Amino acid sequence: AGLSQSTGFSNPTLVSTLALTLAKLAWLCHWPTLARCIAAVTLACLTPGLLSHLLPEYWITTSHWQAIAAWLQPGTRLEDWRAPLQATLCLILLSGAQLTGRRAELGSSMLIGLALLMWLAQLGASLIPAMQWIIDHEATPAELVPIGLLLIAHALRVGGTFMAERKMLDRPLSIALLLGVLTLAFSQHLKFLEDRRLHSVLKQENHRLAANLSGEILNHLDAMRRFVNSWRLVDSPPGADEWSMMAGPLYRDFGYLVNIALVEPGSRIRYVYPMDAVNRRLLGIELSERQPAGRTAQRRALIGRQEAVTNVIPLLQGRYGIIYYLPTYIAGGRFIGASAMVLSLQALTDTLTRAIDTQRTRLELHQGAESLALLGPDDVNDAWSNTAPIHIGDTPLTLTTQPSRQRLLEYHARLPAVSLTTGLALSYLLFLVLFSHRRLAIQHQHLHDSHRRLSQEIEARGRLQEEVEWMARHDELTGLPNRRMLMETLKAQHETRPLCVMICDLDHFKRINDSLGHLKGDEYLKCLGAQGAAIANQAGGLFARYGGEEFILLLPNCDTVRGLQVAEALNAALRSADLKHHDGTALTLSIGMTTLEQGPLNIATLMQVADMALYRAKAQGRNRVVSAPMPG
Numbered sequence: 281a282g283l284s285q286s287t288g289f290s291n292p293t294l295v296s297t298l299a300l301t302l303a304k305l306a307w308l309c310h311w312p313t314l315a316r317c318i319a320a321v322t323l324a325c326l327t328p329g330l331l332s333h334l335l336p337e338y339w340i341t342t343s344h345w346q347a348i349a350a351w352l353q354p355g356t357r358l359e360d361w362r363a364p365l366q367a368t369l370c371l372i373l374l375s376g377a378q379l380t381g382r383r384a385e386l387g388s389s390m391l392i393g394l395a396l397l398m399w400l401a402q403l404g405a406s407l408i409p410a411m412q413w414i415i416d417h418e419a420t421p422a423e424l425v426p427i428g429l430l431l432i433a434h435a436l437r438v439g440g441t442f443m444a445e446r447k448m449l450d451r452p453l454s455i456a457l458l459l460g461v462l463t464l465a466f467s468q469h470l471k472f473l474e475d476r477r478l479h480s481v482l483k484q485e486n487h488r489l490a491a492n493l494s495g496e497i498l499n500h501l502d503a504m505r506r507f508v509n510s511w512r513l514v515d516s517p518p519g520a521d522e523w524s525m526m527a528g529p530l531y532r533d534f535g536y537l538v539n540i541a542l543v544e545p546g547s548r549i550r551y552v553y554p555m556d557a558v559n560r561r562l563l564g565i566e567l568s569e570r571q572p573a574g575r576t577a578q579r580r581a582l583i584g585r586q587e588a589v590t591n592v593i594p595l596l597q598g599r600y601g602i603i604y605y606l607p608t609y610i611a612g613g614r615f616i617g618a619s620a621m622v623l624s625l626q627a628l629t630d631t632l633t634r635a636i637d638t639q640r641t642r643l644e645l646h647q648g649a650e651s652l653a654l655l656g657p658d659d660v661n662d663a664w665s666n667t668a669p670i671h672i673g674d675t676p677l678t679l680t681t682q683p684s685r686q687r688l689l690e691y692h693a694r695l696p697a698v699s700l701t702t703g704l705a706l707s708y709l710l711f712l713v714l715f716s717h718r719r720l721a722i723q724h725q726h727l728h729d730s731h732r733r734l735s736q737e738i739e740a741r742g743r744l745q746e747e748v749e750w751m752a753r754h755d756e757l758t759g760l761p762n763r764r765m766l767m768e769t770l771k772a773q774h775e776t777r778p779l780c781v782m783i784c785d786l787d788h789f790k791r792i793n794d795s796l797g798h799l800k801g802d803e804y805l806k807c808l809g810a811q812g813a814a815i816a817n818q819a820g821g822l823f824a825r826y827g828g829e830e831f832i833l834l835l836p837n838c839d840t841v842r843g844l845q846v847a848e849a850l851n852a853a854l855r856s857a858d859l860k861h862h863d864g865t866a867l868t869l870s871i872g873m874t875t876l877e878q879g880p881l882n883i884a885t886l887m888q889v890a891d892m893a894l895y896r897a898k899a900q901g902r903n904r905v906v907s908a909p910m911p912g
């Protein structure tokens with residue numbers, strides 16, 4: 281149903297496909313600049329073709345486009361220079377894909393997706409006639425196959441990129457392609473409506489022409505009837521002059537009348553108007569003999585005395601036409617024959633051609649299957665043909681009109697093509713926006729993840745630092761402050777008086793290790809640590825592990841008396857913990873204590889005095905508290 285395929289000179293679809301194939305080969309041969317140049321030139325050549333599909337007639341007329349085509353190469357038409365709309369769009373998208381290369385951010389995969397959509401639309405149009413853009417010709421299978429191969433080559437190229445960046449591409453691509461599909465469906469719908477509108481306009485034109493002609497002839501038939509009836513008022517048959525006087529005005533009113541004649545009942549022609557050289561020869565001839573094609577109608581009028589009309593028959597004047605016979609009476613109902621109104625077919629078609637531009641519309645008059653007249657251009661499309669009956673003649677005539685290709689190109693709405701092109705452009709832009717958004721979102725997510733990992737790392741390092749710091753100042757086994765922290769605390773007490781210091785040493789602890797094992801020994805040390813820490817807390821002091829099984833109890837603002845009480849409390853707590861040697865005897869503690877009541881703090885002396893007191897406690901039999909005064 282294509283209006284007209286590109287003929288002769290060139291096939292723009294195939295030429296563009298070939299150019300893009302060369303660009304593709306150049307790319308594969310690692311000549312990207314050459315590939316881009318070819319793609320850019322192809323794009324530039326396709327653009328005017330696309331514009332000719334889109335620009336309204338009042339911007340650039342179809343005649344101008346045709347003139348440009350003829351100027352480029354005499355004898356060529358617009359179709360020799362431009363591909364069908366969907367093929368043009370497909371090739372433009374492929375040129376774009378070639379230019380953008382593998383760069384996903386420029387939408388190469390989207391361009392190929394849209395090109396595929398256009399290709400499928402063309403395939404659909406070649407299979408389903410309803411999808412065809414009848415104004416424009418469709419791409420043929422011979423054109424679709426190379427475009428399809430080119431598409432596959434492009435799809436293979438971006439396939440790798442797509443797989444690599446699928447996370448970023450899938451959602452923008454599917455949403456934007458959906459918009460492309462909707463655009464295609466919408467433009468098809470618009471095209472359907474616009475085609476229907478144009479069909480209806482052309483059909484109305486056809487029917488109006490036929491109705492006008494039928495109506496005009498019926499009007500003239502009425503005038504003829506009045507002419508015939510006017511003889512009923514006269515008493516005697518009209519003379520030649522009288523007949524001419526009455527027939528003259530009627531003849532002059534009818535543009536397509538060949539003549540008006542009076543045929544006697546015996547079928548002899550009595551009068552003819554106008555009385556020119558041709559008509560004069562008809563006077564007196566026997567019509568039934570000379571015009572057998574009209575015999576049926578003559579008989580019906582002359583014998584049956586009814587109005588009758590012939591088909592289109594050869595006229596005695598040598599042309600074709602239709603003759604109306606009207607029985608004619610004078611006063612008293614006396615039958616004098618039939619008035620014949622002879623219509624020329626040529627005059628009829630002339631009337632039609634006056635009402636329509638036959639350069640832009642093809643006219644055909646039929647009687648049954650026989651074509652009577654054919655006027656107008658050959659470059660027409662059967663899909664746009666309209667037929668209407670013209671009610672003259674025994675067998676009604678039919679009038680077929682077909683707009684010329686030029687007229688169709690001028691008349692058809694550009695809206696479907698504009699909406700398709702705009703929709704594709706919008707879906708491409710939508711893809712770019714969605715892709716950028718998605719990429720930013722993913723980058724933001726990566727940033728967020730690395731920030732979270734960094735925070736976790738910082739937190740872990742902080743914890744480690746705290747742990748290291750804690751371990752530097754605490755004993756790992758008991759969790760008590762270690763010697764370092766003890767010394768720092770002691771140094772900080774240089775103004776605190778009284779300041780009581782006790783060195784606590786488990787008695788015969790070696791035996792625990794030897795007999796019950798080191799693990800048990802550790803357990804006992806932890807137990808003493810916990811008891812000592814609790815007592816020190818209560819007393820507002822510090823219980824630290826000094827080394828091995830030795831602990832220090834530091835009690836600021838604590839005099840000897842109070843110190844002895846605390847030491848006793850510690851012993852009591854140890855007793856209540858019920859720690860035993862392997863032989864069942866209780867584990868005991870020896871404590872050496874000293875109190876700095878006043879004077880400057882000398883840590884070495886303080887510790888030495890406490891240590892001496894401890895030594896004495898051990899020497900005196902262990903399990904006791906010995907307090908030694910500070911010297912001086």
Ligand SMILES: Nc1nc2c(ncn2[C@@H]2O[C@H](COP(=O)(O)OP(=O)(O)OP(=O)(O)O)[C@@H](O)[C@H]2O)c(=O)[nH]1
Nearest residue numbers: 785786787788789790791793798799801802828829
């Ligand atoms: N299980 C365990 N034993 C320890 C630890 N630190 C030191 N010791 C042990 O404590 C014991 C201390 O023994 P000594 O200094 O000989 O004194 P003692 O056996 O307690 O006897 P006197 O102090 O004289 O009553 C040693 O056997 C050390 O191995 C420790 O962290 N865990």
